[in-house]
Amino acid sequence: MDLKKAIMEPRPLKARILMWADATFKDTEDINQATSTEDLERVLSSVxxxxxxxxKQRVLLELYMNAVLFSRRKKFNREQTSTLLSIFKRVHEANTDTPLNNAEQCFNYCSELLLCHSVRRPPFSIGLYNLNQMTDILKYFTNTYMRHYTLYKYIFTPQMFLDLTITYSGMSGDIDPEILSSSETQEGENGTTGENIDRNESATDDKKTTDISNTQPADNEQKNTELALDKTGAAKKVALQSLVQQEVKREMQLLSGHLEQRLKESTAQLNTILSSMETSAPPKK
Structure with missing residues:
Protein backbone atom coordinates (compact mmCIF):
# COMPACT_ATOMS: atom_id res chain seq x y z
CA MET A 1 0.00 0.00 0.00
CA ASP A 2 1.29 3.44 -0.92
CA LEU A 3 2.23 5.23 2.32
CA LYS A 4 1.72 8.69 0.80
CA LYS A 5 -1.76 7.75 -0.41
CA ALA A 6 -2.62 6.30 3.00
CA ILE A 7 -1.67 9.57 4.68
CA MET A 8 -3.25 11.95 2.20
CA GLU A 9 -6.56 10.15 1.65
CA PRO A 10 -8.92 9.39 4.58
CA ARG A 11 -10.04 5.79 4.76
CA PRO A 12 -13.63 5.00 3.71
CA LEU A 13 -16.13 4.83 6.58
CA LYS A 14 -19.11 2.51 6.82
CA ALA A 15 -21.87 2.90 9.40
CA ARG A 16 -22.79 -0.10 11.53
CA ILE A 17 -24.76 -0.83 14.70
CA LEU A 18 -22.84 0.35 17.78
CA MET A 19 -25.14 -0.54 20.67
CA TRP A 20 -23.00 -1.92 23.55
CA ALA A 21 -19.93 -1.58 21.33
CA ASP A 22 -17.89 0.37 23.92
CA ALA A 23 -20.06 0.89 27.02
CA THR A 24 -21.70 -2.35 28.14
CA PHE A 25 -24.93 -2.68 30.08
CA LYS A 26 -22.98 -2.72 33.35
CA ASP A 27 -20.97 0.32 32.28
CA THR A 28 -24.09 2.34 31.54
CA GLU A 29 -25.46 1.42 34.94
CA ASP A 30 -22.31 2.76 36.57
CA ILE A 31 -22.57 5.90 34.43
CA ASN A 32 -26.17 6.50 35.47
CA GLN A 33 -25.32 5.93 39.13
CA ALA A 34 -22.46 8.46 39.05
CA THR A 35 -23.91 11.55 40.73
CA SER A 36 -20.79 13.71 41.10
CA THR A 37 -18.37 14.94 38.48
CA GLU A 38 -15.50 13.01 40.03
CA ASP A 39 -17.45 9.73 39.93
CA LEU A 40 -18.47 10.29 36.33
CA GLU A 41 -14.89 11.05 35.31
CA ARG A 42 -13.69 7.90 37.05
CA VAL A 43 -16.29 5.68 35.36
CA LEU A 44 -15.77 7.12 31.88
CA SER A 45 -11.98 6.93 32.25
CA SER A 46 -12.33 3.26 33.08
CA VAL A 47 -14.77 2.51 30.26
CA LYS A 56 -4.83 15.88 25.95
CA GLN A 57 -6.86 12.93 27.20
CA ARG A 58 -8.87 15.19 29.47
CA VAL A 59 -10.19 16.98 26.38
CA LEU A 60 -11.56 13.65 25.16
CA LEU A 61 -12.92 12.87 28.62
CA GLU A 62 -14.80 16.16 28.65
CA LEU A 63 -16.34 15.26 25.29
CA TYR A 64 -17.78 12.04 26.73
CA MET A 65 -18.92 13.73 29.93
CA ASN A 66 -20.87 16.37 27.99
CA ALA A 67 -22.43 13.61 25.89
CA VAL A 68 -23.60 11.85 29.08
CA LEU A 69 -25.06 15.09 30.46
CA PHE A 70 -26.87 15.62 27.16
CA SER A 71 -28.28 12.09 27.37
CA ARG A 72 -29.55 12.79 30.87
CA ARG A 73 -31.26 16.00 29.75
CA LYS A 74 -32.97 14.13 26.93
CA LYS A 75 -33.81 11.22 29.28
CA PHE A 76 -32.17 8.60 27.11
CA ASN A 77 -32.22 4.98 28.26
CA ARG A 78 -29.13 2.80 28.67
CA GLU A 79 -29.09 1.60 25.06
CA GLN A 80 -29.38 5.12 23.71
CA THR A 81 -26.66 6.47 26.00
CA SER A 82 -24.25 3.65 25.14
CA THR A 83 -24.84 4.15 21.41
CA LEU A 84 -24.43 7.91 21.61
CA LEU A 85 -21.05 7.56 23.31
CA SER A 86 -19.92 5.09 20.65
CA ILE A 87 -21.08 7.41 17.86
CA PHE A 88 -19.03 10.27 19.27
CA LYS A 89 -16.04 7.97 19.66
CA ARG A 90 -16.23 6.73 16.04
CA VAL A 91 -16.60 10.23 14.62
CA HIS A 92 -13.66 11.47 16.70
CA GLU A 93 -11.54 8.57 15.46
CA ALA A 94 -12.50 9.45 11.88
CA ASN A 95 -11.48 13.06 12.51
CA THR A 96 -8.08 12.18 13.96
CA ASP A 97 -7.42 9.44 11.42
CA THR A 98 -5.93 11.99 9.02
CA PRO A 99 -4.23 15.37 9.53
CA LEU A 100 -6.09 16.73 6.51
CA ASN A 101 -9.45 18.44 6.53
CA ASN A 102 -12.30 15.88 6.44
CA ALA A 103 -15.06 17.88 8.16
CA GLU A 104 -17.65 16.97 5.54
CA GLN A 105 -16.76 13.29 5.82
CA CYS A 106 -17.12 13.39 9.63
CA PHE A 107 -20.48 15.13 9.45
CA ASN A 108 -21.80 12.66 6.86
CA TYR A 109 -20.47 9.75 8.91
CA CYS A 110 -22.32 10.99 12.00
CA SER A 111 -25.53 11.36 9.97
CA GLU A 112 -25.16 7.83 8.61
CA LEU A 113 -24.59 6.42 12.10
CA LEU A 114 -27.71 8.16 13.38
CA LEU A 115 -29.74 6.81 10.46
CA CYS A 116 -28.34 3.36 11.19
CA HIS A 117 -29.88 3.62 14.69
CA SER A 118 -33.12 5.37 13.74
CA VAL A 119 -34.66 3.01 11.17
CA ARG A 120 -35.81 -0.48 12.06
CA ARG A 121 -34.35 -2.66 9.32
CA PRO A 122 -32.50 -5.60 10.90
CA PRO A 123 -29.77 -6.67 10.64
CA PHE A 124 -28.56 -3.45 8.97
CA SER A 125 -30.14 -0.89 11.32
CA ILE A 126 -32.28 -0.63 14.43
CA GLY A 127 -34.97 1.82 15.52
CA LEU A 128 -33.24 3.12 18.63
CA TYR A 129 -33.91 6.86 18.20
CA ASN A 130 -37.04 8.54 16.91
CA LEU A 131 -37.02 11.47 14.50
CA ASN A 132 -37.00 14.16 17.19
CA GLN A 133 -34.20 12.47 19.11
CA MET A 134 -32.11 12.04 15.97
CA THR A 135 -32.59 15.72 15.12
CA ASP A 136 -31.61 16.77 18.64
CA ILE A 137 -28.49 14.63 18.56
CA LEU A 138 -27.41 15.94 15.16
CA LYS A 139 -27.99 19.52 16.27
CA TYR A 140 -26.04 18.94 19.49
CA PHE A 141 -23.20 17.31 17.54
CA THR A 142 -23.08 20.26 15.13
CA ASN A 143 -23.09 22.92 17.86
CA THR A 144 -20.43 21.19 19.95
CA TYR A 145 -18.06 18.90 18.11
CA MET A 146 -18.26 20.39 14.61
CA ARG A 147 -17.87 23.95 15.88
CA HIS A 148 -14.63 22.85 17.56
CA TYR A 149 -13.62 20.47 14.79
CA THR A 150 -10.38 22.32 14.03
CA LEU A 151 -9.42 22.32 17.71
CA TYR A 152 -9.82 18.53 17.99
CA LYS A 153 -7.88 18.13 14.76
CA TYR A 154 -5.03 20.28 16.08
CA ILE A 155 -4.82 18.49 19.44
CA PHE A 156 -5.08 14.86 18.38
CA THR A 157 -3.37 14.70 14.98
CA PRO A 158 0.39 14.87 14.37
CA GLN A 159 1.87 17.88 12.66
CA MET A 160 3.01 17.52 9.07
CA PHE A 161 6.26 19.05 7.82
CA LEU A 162 7.23 19.76 4.23
CA ASP A 163 10.41 17.95 3.16
CA LEU A 164 11.45 19.77 -0.02
CA THR A 165 14.07 18.26 -2.32
CA ILE A 166 15.13 20.01 -5.54
CA THR A 167 17.01 18.13 -8.27
CA TYR A 168 18.60 19.97 -11.20
CA SER A 169 19.16 17.89 -14.30
CA GLY A 170 22.18 18.43 -16.51
CA MET A 171 24.47 19.66 -13.69
CA SER A 172 27.21 17.23 -12.69
CA GLY A 173 29.10 19.57 -10.38
CA ASP A 174 30.23 23.07 -9.58
CA ILE A 175 33.34 23.00 -11.83
CA ASP A 176 33.07 23.57 -15.56
CA PRO A 177 34.23 20.41 -17.43
CA GLU A 178 36.29 22.53 -19.88
CA ILE A 179 38.14 24.22 -17.03
CA LEU A 180 38.63 20.85 -15.33
CA SER A 181 40.07 19.28 -18.49
CA SER A 182 42.46 22.22 -19.01
CA SER A 183 43.53 21.89 -15.38
CA GLU A 184 44.26 18.18 -15.81
CA THR A 185 46.30 18.95 -18.96
CA GLN A 186 48.29 21.58 -17.09
CA GLU A 187 48.90 19.18 -14.22
CA GLY A 188 50.16 16.59 -16.73
CA GLU A 189 52.61 19.07 -18.18
CA ASN A 190 53.84 19.99 -14.72
CA GLY A 191 54.25 16.32 -13.88
CA THR A 192 56.39 15.79 -16.99
CA THR A 193 58.59 18.73 -16.05
CA GLY A 194 59.06 17.24 -12.60
CA GLU A 195 60.09 13.91 -14.10
CA ASN A 196 62.62 15.63 -16.32
CA ILE A 197 64.06 17.36 -13.27
CA ASP A 198 64.31 14.00 -11.44
CA ARG A 199 66.12 12.40 -14.39
CA ASN A 200 68.58 15.28 -14.60
CA GLU A 201 69.60 15.23 -10.92
CA SER A 202 73.10 14.10 -11.91
CA ALA A 203 73.61 17.16 -14.13
CA THR A 204 75.65 20.18 -13.13
CA ASP A 205 74.40 22.79 -10.67
CA ASP A 206 74.05 25.32 -13.48
CA LYS A 207 71.77 22.92 -15.39
CA LYS A 208 69.61 22.32 -12.27
CA THR A 209 69.31 26.02 -11.68
CA THR A 210 68.19 26.51 -15.29
CA ASP A 211 65.57 23.71 -15.04
CA ILE A 212 64.18 24.99 -11.75
CA SER A 213 63.94 28.51 -13.09
CA ASN A 214 62.05 27.14 -16.11
CA THR A 215 59.49 25.45 -13.85
CA GLN A 216 58.68 28.59 -11.92
CA PRO A 217 56.35 30.03 -14.63
CA ALA A 218 54.54 26.67 -14.78
CA ASP A 219 54.05 26.69 -10.99
CA ASN A 220 52.71 30.22 -11.12
CA GLU A 221 50.37 29.27 -13.93
CA GLN A 222 49.12 26.27 -11.93
CA LYS A 223 48.43 28.47 -8.91
CA ASN A 224 46.58 30.93 -11.11
CA THR A 225 44.49 28.09 -12.53
CA GLU A 226 43.64 26.78 -9.05
CA LEU A 227 42.69 30.28 -7.97
CA ALA A 228 40.48 30.64 -11.05
CA LEU A 229 38.86 27.28 -10.26
CA ASP A 230 38.15 28.39 -6.68
CA LYS A 231 36.60 31.63 -7.87
CA THR A 232 34.57 29.87 -10.54
CA GLY A 233 33.31 27.25 -8.06
CA ALA A 234 32.39 29.91 -5.51
CA ALA A 235 30.55 31.93 -8.16
CA LYS A 236 28.63 28.86 -9.28
CA LYS A 237 27.68 28.02 -5.69
CA VAL A 238 26.40 31.55 -5.13
CA ALA A 239 24.38 31.42 -8.35
CA LEU A 240 22.96 28.00 -7.47
CA GLN A 241 22.10 29.14 -3.95
CA SER A 242 20.29 32.18 -5.32
CA LEU A 243 18.38 30.00 -7.79
CA VAL A 244 17.34 27.57 -5.06
CA GLN A 245 16.18 30.37 -2.79
CA GLN A 246 14.08 31.90 -5.55
CA GLU A 247 12.47 28.57 -6.44
CA VAL A 248 11.75 27.69 -2.80
CA LYS A 249 10.25 31.12 -2.17
CA ARG A 250 8.03 30.84 -5.23
CA GLU A 251 6.85 27.32 -4.33
CA MET A 252 6.17 28.28 -0.72
CA GLN A 253 4.11 31.27 -1.86
CA LEU A 254 2.05 29.02 -4.13
CA LEU A 255 1.62 26.45 -1.36
CA SER A 256 0.64 29.10 1.18
CA GLY A 257 -1.93 30.55 -1.19
CA HIS A 258 -3.35 27.09 -1.89
CA LEU A 259 -3.64 26.23 1.81
CA GLU A 260 -5.25 29.58 2.56
CA GLN A 261 -7.80 29.02 -0.19
CA ARG A 262 -8.55 25.51 1.08
CA LEU A 263 -9.02 26.86 4.60
CA LYS A 264 -11.45 29.51 3.36
CA GLU A 265 -13.41 26.91 1.41
CA SER A 266 -13.56 24.55 4.41
CA THR A 267 -14.71 27.36 6.71
CA ALA A 268 -17.40 28.42 4.26
CA GLN A 269 -18.53 24.82 3.85
CA LEU A 270 -18.71 24.26 7.60
CA ASN A 271 -20.69 27.49 8.07
CA THR A 272 -23.10 26.36 5.37
CA ILE A 273 -23.63 23.04 7.12
CA LEU A 274 -24.20 24.73 10.45
CA SER A 275 -26.64 27.22 8.93
CA SER A 276 -28.60 24.46 7.21
CA MET A 277 -28.81 22.52 10.47
CA GLU A 278 -30.07 25.55 12.36
CA THR A 279 -32.71 26.39 9.75
CA SER A 280 -33.88 22.79 9.30
CA ALA A 281 -34.29 22.11 13.03
CA PRO A 282 -38.00 21.78 13.99
CA PRO A 283 -39.34 24.56 16.22
CA LYS A 284 -39.72 23.72 19.87
CA LYS A 285 -43.31 23.35 21.07
Missing part, protein backbone atom coordinates in the same frame (compact mmCIF):
# COMPACT_ATOMS: atom_id res chain seq x y z
CA UNK A 48 -12.83 4.30 27.49
CA UNK A 49 -9.35 3.71 28.98
CA UNK A 50 -8.54 7.41 29.35
CA UNK A 51 -5.66 8.75 31.42
CA UNK A 52 -7.29 11.61 33.30
CA UNK A 53 -3.88 13.05 34.26
CA UNK A 54 -2.98 13.69 30.62
CA UNK A 55 -4.20 17.15 29.47
Missing amino acids: FRIDSTDP
